[in-house]
Amino acid sequence: MRSQKRKKKKWLKVTSIILLVLIIGAGAYAYTVYNSFKNAANTMHEQVDRQSGKRDTAVSFKNKDPFTVLMLGVDERQGDKGRSDTMIVLAVNPNNKSVKMLSIPRDTRTQIVGKGTEDKINHAYAFGGVPMAMDTVENFLDIPIDYYMKVNMEGFKDIVDAVGGIKVQNNLDFTQDKIHFAKGDLKLNGTEALAYTRMRKQDPNGDFGRQGRQRQIIQGVIKEGASVSSLANYSDIFAALGKNVKTNIAFDDLMDLQKNYKAAGSNIQQMEIKETGTKINKIYYGIVSAEEKQRVQSELKTQLELK
Structure with a gap:
């Protein structure tokens, strides 16, 4: 009996030591991941010199x-800051655990605030x-734009590769940049994902079809990046983010976001703004009617709990 008790105590002791080692090891791993994320977040952080005229008080992630x-997909070339094609x-x-995602067509004609002219909305970044x-x-949507996230689209492929590629449901057979995309479920690497988002001329829905593919890529990156399997690639993921993404969301705010807004990120609802194409002085523009603009603005204000 005493011998059995000693054996039980011995195995209990051994098991406890193993558990302790695992906990310490997991803690050390978590600490390493935390530090890598913090370094990437600090590299990505870039404050913007502006203040929203539509906010009386600053946003509180803790509350x-x-x-x-505003997500900006920018094709940056050497000696040229580029245009925000996305x-x-x-x-x-x-509170309602959701995200409304609205893609604004790049040819949308609107007032360029600070320039005093009407032009394509994507020219605002170039100006x-x-x-x-x-x-x-x-100004166009009549809602506060609190934060921005600028992504270098040339480097976006590095982010897709870092999460191990993404899956999309393709509903149109086409070829772009010498890459063929068949209908159905596709697994895309970074180069393929970039080409997938760039096609619009072969799409009967034009820029709207392109916007849908862009949303697929973004949602795919979020899904794969949040998966357990991506933990093994965390250093590559954070390095790709730090190199290709800029945002005015600080590290502490990102931590509060992860803590308080996680449920919303799993429920992304797509919005669409309808336009009528026309040419003014031989230049193509997308014209949004007053009624359509009001519809979109109202939906966004309801989502943001604005009066």
């Missing part, structure tokens, strides 16, 4: 306030960088 992010507004509400792009979109 779970609804907020917006403009997506995310309206995040942790005045991130601040003018945020001001212009804020």
Whole structure:
């Protein structure tokens, strides 16, 4: 009996030691991941010199306030800051646990705030960088634009590769940049994903079809990046983000976001703004009617709990 008790105590002791080692090891791993994420977040952080004219008080992530992010996909070339070929507004509400995602067609004609002219909305970034792009979109949608996230589209492929590729459901057979995309479920690497988002001329839905593919890629990256299997690639993921993404969301705010807004990120609802194509002085523009603009603005204001 005493011998059996000694054996039980011995195995209990051994098991306890193993568990302790695993906990310490997991803690050390978590600490390493935390530090890598913090370094990437600090590299990505780039403050913008502007203040929203549509906010009386600043957004508080600790209080779970609804907020917006303007995502800018920019083709940056040497000696040229480029244009924002992709403009997506995310309206995040942790209270109803959802995100509204609106893609703004790049040819949309609107007032360029700070320039005093009407032009294609994607020209705002070319004229005045991130601040003018945020001001212009804020005026166009009549909602506060609280934060921005600028992604270098040439480097976006590095992010897709870092998460191990993404899966999409393709509903159109086409070829872009010498890559053939068949209908059905596809697994794309970074180069393929970039080509997938760039096609619009072969799409009967034009820029709207292109926007849908862009949303697929973004949602695919979010899904794969949040998966357990991606933990093994965390250093590559954070390095790719730090190199290719800029945002005015600070590290501490990102931690509060992860804590308080996680449920909203799993429920992304797509919005669409309808336009009529026309030419003015031989230049193509997308014209949004007053009624359509009002519809989109109302939906976003409801999502943001604005009066």
